[in-house]
Amino acid sequence: MKSKIYLKEVVENKDFRFGQTLEYYPIRVEDKEGVVTNALFTTGQIEDAIRRAETNIEDIPKVTFLESIFG
Numbered sequence: 001m002k003s004k005i006y007l008k009e010v011v012e013n014k015d016f017r018f019g020q021t022l023e024y025y026p027i028r029v030e031d032k033e034g035v036v037t038n039a040l041f042t043t044g045q046i047e048d049a050i051r052r053a054e055t056n057i058e059d060i061p062k063v064t065f066l067e068s069i070f071g
Contacts, residue, residue, distance in 0.1 A: 001060070001061045001063060001067075005025060005027060005041070005046065006025075007025065007046070009025065009026060010023045010024070010025060011023065011024050011025075011026050011040070021042045021043070021044075023043075024040035024041060024042060025040070025041045025042075025043075025046060026038065026039075026040060027039040027040070027041055
């Protein structure tokens with residue numbers, strides 16, 4: 001698995017309105033054709049995804065020894 005989200009990389013919501021989050025985590029999503037799209041995740045969305053992964057551990061791709069060393 002090569003995907004990473006860097007939780008140190010945060011952007012401010014510059015057009016904040018009541019009820020919105022103050023900050024987002026910027027992500028670049030690349031589809032199978034190689035098209036890259038920007039996305040913004042909230043802390044809650046990332047926490048939901050982490051809980052989903054913990055609940056569905058069987059669906060997480062296995063990382064080989066060489067992948068763990070060389071990425």
